[in-house]
Amino acid sequence: MLGDDKSAEGRFGEYLKEQDLKFTQDRRLILREISRMDEHFHAEDVVERLRGRGAHVSRASVYRTLPLLVESGLLREAPSPEKPSHYEPVVGSEHHDHMVCTECGKLIEFHDPELERLEGEICRRAGFRPRFHKVEIYGWCEECEAREAGRMEARESEGNGHGK
Amino acid sequence: MLGDDKSAEGRFGEYLKEQDLKFTQDRRLILREISRMDEHFHAEDVVERLRGRGAHVSRASVYRTLPLLVESGLLREAPSPEKPSHYEPVVGSEHHDHMVCTECGKLIEFHDPELERLEGEICRRAGFRPRFHKVEIYGWCEECEAREAGRMEARESEGNGHGK
DNA sequence: GTGGTTGCAAATGATTTGCAGTCCC
């Protein structure tokens, strides 16, 4: 979640002012809806939830607002092997990264301060000023790895012993 | 570049066999074209270059083949703030990651063995078997940072001293 | 006031897909 609405609205309001943009009713509604989500979601989810709540916010407004929320640091794009862009709330300073299982699609979140430190170090060396980052490790989760190993074993004994 | 065609074709052929897929003429042509690219590119680039070369490979085949090349480890998706998916060749074991300037779009490649080691360590702890990973750091490159700093200074003195 | 915003629906544009004919193993 985005923490209490107060701080999120404050942050967003600040960002909008900086950009000479307005904190309209629609933007407020979208922000509030997103504050209630703590899973990953995509644009259409927001549209549906607002509809379900009886709020009159058009699809276009949602699509126009999500990028602003990303820019303001309240949201970030989550890794999505799928087509529609996925977002996730940024919880205060609690940052995490992802491992994505390419077999079953499971998403594992992790956080490692050492990794953060190292990245900062690398940026410093490159004269680069980091604002946010994304670390995605793709591979097999424990279960899929085990399943895969089993399958491989089976294939081997089949190949060695008796032909089919 | 993908190194000499031999090893790339070997690797792709192996992958295809594993998946019970065929190493067709089209797939070979696409692989060869990609072996000649060393920049980032997207699907349409491959289509155009093949066309220009007089090869009859349909757009659909290119779109169907690129994911196979990614799966086989010969290509990987590059970070793209833009819509069309971008790819880049994987050069042997030479792995690198990216810093993306959100102002000017510049892409800075970097490689850090310590970062690799640390990620491996993190995966081990999580029981996750990594196959490949992606590190993208977004922020301001040196030039944009400087420009931004200058602008901020200007704004300040404007605010303090004399009105507009 | 007046410029940014919104809603709608039409436009876009990358990617996918159905299907008949073709090719690799």
Next chain:
DNA sequence: GGGACTGCAAATCATTTGCAACCAC
């Protein structure tokens, strides 16, 4: 031979956009 593969063009589908009415500041 038979299942994979290909080409084509039509279909998808998330996202964007033009424009007139509207609202925050």
